[in-house]
Amino acid sequence: MIELRGLGKRFGERVLFEGLDLDLVPGRTTVIMGRSGSGKSTLLRMINQLERHDAGVVRLSPIEIPAGLPHAEWSRRATALRRRTGMVFQGYQLFGHLNVLDNVTLAPRIVQRVPRAAAEQQARSLLELVGMAQAVTRFPARLSGGEAQRVAIARALATQPEVLLLDEPTSALDPGSTADVVRVIGDLKARGFTLAMVTHDPVLGHQLADELIELD
Amino acid sequence: MSRVLVALMLAGAMLTGALSAQAPLPERYREAGVIRWGADAEGGAPFVYLDAGQPARGEVGFEVDLAKALGELLGVEFRRVQAPYENLVQVLDRGDCDVVLNGFEPTPARRDLVRFSRPYYIFQQQLSVGPQVRDVRSLADLVGRRVGVLGQSRSHELLRAQPGLEVVVYESNVTAYEDVVNGRNAASLADLPIARAMRPLFPQLVDVGEPFDAFYYCMAVRRGEPDLQRALDAALGELLANGSLERIYRAWDLWVPAEARLGDAEVASAFADDGVRAAGAIDWGMALPLLGLGALRTLGISVAAFVFAVVLGLVVALLRLHGPRPLRWCAVAYVELLRGTPILVQLLLLYYGLGQIEGMQLTAMQAGVLGLGLNYAAYEAEIYRGALSAIPRAQREAAMALGLTTAQSLRQVVVPQALRLSLAPSTNDFIALFKDSSIVMVITVVELTKQYQMLANVTGRFIVLGLVTSGFYLLMSLPLAYAARRFEQKLDRDGA
Ligand SMILES: Nc1ncnc2c1ncn2[C@@H]1O[C@H](COP(=O)(O)OP(=O)(O)OP(=O)(O)O)[C@@H](O)[C@H]1O
Numbered sequence A: 001m002i003e004l005r006g007l008g009k010r011f012g013e014r015v016l017f018e019g020l021d022l023d024l025v026p027g028r029t030t031v032i033m034g035r036s037g038s039g040k041s042t043l044l045r046m047i048n049q050l051e052r053h054d055a056g057v058v059r060l061s062p063i064e065i066p067a068g069l070p071h072a073e074w075s076r077r078a079t080a081l082r083r084r085t086g087m088v089f090q091g092y093q094l095f096g097h098l099n100v101l102d103n104v105t106l107a108p109r110i111v112q113r114v115p116r117a118a119a120e121q122q123a124r125s126l127l128e129l130v131g132m133a134q135a136v137t138r139f140p141a142r143l144s145g146g147e148a149q150r151v152a153i154a155r156a157l158a159t160q161p162e163v164l165l166l167d168e169p170t171s172a173l174d175p176g177s178t179a180d181v182v183r184v185i186g187d188l189k190a191r192g193f194t195l196a197m198v199t200h201d202p203v204l205g206h207q208l209a210d211e212l213i214e215l216d
Numbered sequence B: 001m002s003r004v005l006v007a008l009m010l011a012g013a014m015l016t017g018a019l020s021a022q023a024p025l026p027e028r029y030r031e032a033g034v035i036r037w038g039a040d041a042e043g044g045a046p047f048v049y050l051d052a053g054q055p056a057r058g059e060v061g062f063e064v065d066l067a068k069a070l071g072e073l074l075g076v077e078f079r080r081v082q083a084p085y086e087n088l089v090q091v092l093d094r095g096d097c098d099v100v101l102n103g104f105e106p107t108p109a110r111r112d113l114v115r116f117s118r119p120y121y122i123f124q125q126q127l128s129v130g131p132q133v134r135d136v137r138s139l140a141d142l143v144g145r146r147v148g149v150l151g152q153s154r155s156h157e158l159l160r161a162q163p164g165l166e167v168v169v170y171e172s173n174v175t176a177y178e179d180v181v182n183g184r185n186a187a188s189l190a191d192l193p194i195a196r197a198m199r200p201l202f203p204q205l206v207d208v209g210e211p212f213d214a215f216y217y218c219m220a221v222r223r224g225e226p227d228l229q230r231a232l233d234a235a236l237g238e239l240l241a242n243g244s245l246e247r248i249y250r251a252w253d254l255w256v257p258a259e260a261r262l263g264d265a266e267v268a269s270a271f272a273d274d275g276v277r278a279a280g281a282i283d284w285g286m287a288l289p290l291l292g293l294g295a296l297r298t299l300g301i302s303v304a305a306f307v308f309a310v311v312l313g314l315v316v317a318l319l320r321l322h323g324p325r326p327l328r329w330c331a332v333a334y335v336e337l338l339r340g341t342p343i344l345v346q347l348l349l350l351y352y353g354l355g356q357i358e359g360m361q362l363t364a365m366q367a368g369v370l371g372l373g374l375n376y377a378a379y380e381a382e383i384y385r386g387a388l389s390a391i392p393r394a395q396r397e398a399a400m401a402l403g404l405t406t407a408q409s410l411r412q413v414v415v416p417q418a419l420r421l422s423l424a425p426s427t428n429d430f431i432a433l434f435k436d437s438s439i440v441m442v443i444t445v446v447e448l449t450k451q452y453q454m455l456a457n458v459t460g461r462f463i464v465l466g467l468v469t470s471g472f473y474l475l476m477s478l479p480l481a482y483a484a485r486r487f488e489q490k491l492d493r494d495g496a
C-alpha cells in the first residue's frame, strides 16, 4: 500500500499541497478530479517521485521517502519505488525508436534482467490483454491515439507494478478510442489491480471510483 | 656640382644605357615601375625573413639585398609578395608575382614549367644529425632511418636518389630541423646557406661530413617572358662584374670558393636555351597508385578521426546537459575552445608543440587523427546537444517511471532517439571532415590533396590531375551520403 503522509508541495510562492494524507489501498481504484491547475498531475507525479515533495513522507513499505533527502539517496529510493509502480501518461510517451513489442519489453529486460524470450512472451500476453496483440512490429508513430494508449498501459504493466498511475488516459482520445481504453481500465479494475487515475470526465470518474478525491 | 659627381652620373647613365640597349626591361615593368618577387618568408633565413631579434628591421636576407640591388640597377622597385614555397610556381603562373627569387632551384621538373635566369648563387648540401646520432658521416649511413627534408628541393631530390632512406617531407626547414632535435628523425639534409643560417636556432644539431654537391639558385619568370629573363640575366651579370654580388654574399657569410664559377660561361648560360617545352606528361601507371594510396590514407584518417569525434562529442554533450556542474563547465569550455581556435593551430600544437616535450611525441598520423578528432568532437557535441534537447523531457520521465535509472534512461531512450536526429547533420560533418582532412598535410602527412599537389607541381597538369583527384573524393563521399539517405528513409518509414 502506498501511503502519503503530511505531504507538502509548493512551486515558488504558490502552495499547492499542505498536510495531504492519502492511501492507495490494494485492489481499490482512486480517482483524482479537480479543475485544471489544481495539482492533479503533480499529485500523481509525487506518488512515483517524478516530482519531489517539500514536506511529509511517501511510503511503499519498506521504502520510505521523507522530504529533504540528499539527492543521491533520494534518487536511489525513488528508483526503487518506481520499480514497483507503473504510469500511463496523457500523451502516451511511447519510445519512438522502438516497436510496440520492444516498448513493452524494455523495462523488464533492462530493469529486471528478464531474458528476452521470456520478456517477449509476457509482453505478448499483455498486448493480448489490451487488444494490441496484432501490432507487435509496428512503430509508435504508426499507431492511433487509442492504440498507443493501450500499448502504453501494457508497457506500464510489464514490470508487474503494485500500483498503476494513470494521468488523464483518455483526454486526448476520440470517443471510439476512449471506449477501447476505458474497457481495458475497467478490465484491470475487475482483475483487482490497484489504480490511481486522474480524469476530467465525471462519468468515467464516478463509474470507476472506489475513492474519489476532489482537488481545488 | 662637382666634376667628379657629374662624371659619375654620366658613367651611371651610360652603364644603364648599355644595359638596357643590350636587354631592356620589358615596357610594362618600366611603366609600372614595380617588379613583384615571390618568396616565402616562413623559415626563410637567410633568404628573406623577419629577424626575431630585431623585428624593427623588417624583412632581411641576402635575397632582400639582392632584390634591392637589382631594383636600383633596373630603375624599378622590387616589391616582395608572400607565397608558400611549395606553390611559388603557381603563384608566378597566376600572375600574382612576376619573379620568383627564393633560393629557387632549376630542377628538371621546374624547367618544364618556368623560365630560369642565370644562376646568382652556387649552393652545396649540408647533412645535420641529432645530438644522439653518433654513427653517421654521410647519406649512405642513414639507410633505414628517417631523414627530413624540405619538399621539392634539391636536397629532396638527392635523398630520393639515395636508396633505403625513409624520407619525410616538410614544408619548412624549421620544422624539418625541429623533428631532428626532438628525435623523430635521425637527420635532415638542407642547402648549405639554410644550414648555416639555422644553426643558431638549433645548437643541438651537429653538421656531419663535408658540404657536397653543387647546384644553382636562379630567379624564375613565366615561360612566356623571355625578355624579362634576359633583362634579369644582364642585370645579374652586371652585379657580378661590379662586385656587388660578392659584397652581398660576404656580408651574409655566404661567399664560398664555389662562387668563383658564377662567371663561367657554361654556368651563366646553363638555362639560357630552355625553350618553351610542353607541360610534363603524366605517367598514369605511377600517378594513379599514388593518388589511390593518398585516397586510402585520407579515408583512414577521416574515419578514425570521426569515430573519435562521435564518441567524444557524445560524451561532451551528455556532460554538458546532465553532468555535475563542474564537468558541465568543462564541457562548455571544451566546445568554445576547440571551435574558437583554428584547427591549423591545434594541429601544429599537437605535432610540433607536443613534439618539444620528452615522451609526448606523436607520429604525424596520430597527431592528425587526434587533432581532427578533437576539433570535430566540439562540433559533434553541439549537434548532439541540440538533438538531446529536442527529445521531450517526458520521454525520459516515461523511462524513469518504468524504474530505469537516469543513466539507463539516457542510454536506452534519449540517446538512441537523439542519434537518429543527428544523423543528417552528422553525415554532413563527416563529409566536411573528410574534405578538411587535407589540412593534415601541414604536419607532413601525404594524403590525397597533398599527393595531388606534389604530382601537379611536378607535371604542371593541374586540371587533369585535379579532376582525377576530385573523382577520388567523390568516389568516397557519394556512397556515404547515399547510405545515410537510405538509412534516413528507413527511419522515416518506421516513423521513428
Ligand atoms: N515544474 C513546475 N514549476 C512551476 N509550476 C508548476 C510546475 N509544474 C506544475 N506547476 C504548476 O502547478 C499547478 C498544478 O499543475 P498540474 O499540472 O499538477 O495541474 P493539473 O491539475 O494536472 O492541471 P491540468 O488539468 O491542466 O492537467 C499549475 O498551476 C502549474 O502551473
Ligand SMILES: [Mg+2]
Residues within 6 Å of the ligand: A040, A041, A042
Ligand atoms: Mg494534469
